[in-house]
Amino acid sequence: MAAKTKTVYVCRECGAESPKWMGRCNQCGEWNTFTEEQVVVSAKSSFSSSPDVHTSSLSIKPMVLRDVVVGEVQRSTTANDELDRVLGGGIVPGALILIGGEPGIGKSTLVLQMALTLPNKRVLYISGEESAQQIKIRAERISKANMDNCLVVSDTNIDRIHQHIKAANPDIVVVDSIQTVETERVDSLPGSVSQIRECTGILMRIAKESHLPIILIGHINKDGQLAGPKVLEHMVDVVLQFEGDRNHMYRILRGIKNRFGSTNEIGIFEMLGDGLREVSNPSEMLLSEFDEQLSGVAIAAAMEGARPFLIEIQALASSAAYGTPQRSATGFDGRRLNMLLAVLEKRAGFKLATKDVFLNVAGGIRVVDTAVDLAVASSILSSNTDITINPGICLAGEIGLSGEIRPVTRIEQRISEAAKLGFKHIIIPKYSRLNVSKYDIEVHQVSRLDQAFRLLFQ
């Protein structure tokens, strides 16, 4: 039977298909996510026409749960502490790992560097974006590179990629990027929802059947979403996001989903001329090195995942020149900034309604920890009054809508980190059971915003 082409509309979010365009997906409820795609309905179903994967599936039978033997999960370390941390201790056999990030952020560098420093593992690096020569040029930049165990091939066809994997028999496969891979069985362009779904499905079967870890690189579009369907995220075992500001050197690798570990972990790197450097003590980097005291600067004792670090929050409050004042935040949630400004106005009596307020988290880092609230509010006030905050003070505390300072998680780790870095005072929320005498730092517990401000600006 000859192959037929048909037009379908596919939801970018959930991958639902419809013969007609729809404004709202009736599966996931998202608006305006349908895109038109041509698909070839081949005589054989896509599953059976996939390359003859070595399969032992017939010998697999359902088992009584009680009889299932759980062996120790064999994780192989990547020789990169930051990457291992985010992966939950290393790479698990058969894992399908997706690393997403904006173009130019350093995804290829991160993965190639891992491939070149992995001890005693053969890596097959399949690139649909660059030629083998370009990969070699990048590899030459990376220090400590050992090029003996890394095979490279520039290809985009999924069937040929499957052949390459079978022929090379590597320990780990890298596909850079999933958006460039295509299969002839689907008649839409590479990067479209159906192409990505089909190719990821094939790679997933290869990974599971041969217990081969596969790392996929994926692009993120302008809205910070992984380009392609949400189904991609559902299919893979691990989703890591590589983020940072391209004008800054620091990069954060964040776990979004991990079937083999916690998503609380982050890895921090610095992009240097000779590759990515692991940043094992983030605090020292994220505090700026100015000795001079400046107004509008406050230091927050933040946590990202399970790691404490101290980070500098910078604010500028100035009289708005025209009508509506501007509010802008870099590295911090803009809506939360507006909320904090409203609290400062209403509960603490500061007149900020006519002020432009700009907020910046140093180092191009994005913080999601609400414990930085107190430092954000203090930096705004410091800039507004032009009074500097003593550089020996750091802050941690969430601000509630009535101006109360609310407890935050892992306060003891935050205090220890601040003490370790030589801070003299830390302002935190009130805790009923907290032994502050064991720390080499003066701990001030406050329950309201004005108490904190009195300590800072008296």
Ligand code: TYD
């Ligand atoms: P790249 O890994 O190509 O990004 P992606 O795959 O996410 O698109 O890296 C992009 C940038 O990193 C590029 O602008 C050059 C820079 N870079 C360094 O600063 N140092 C290095 O050692 C390497 C290899 C790249």
Ligand code: MG
């Ligand atoms: Mg790349």
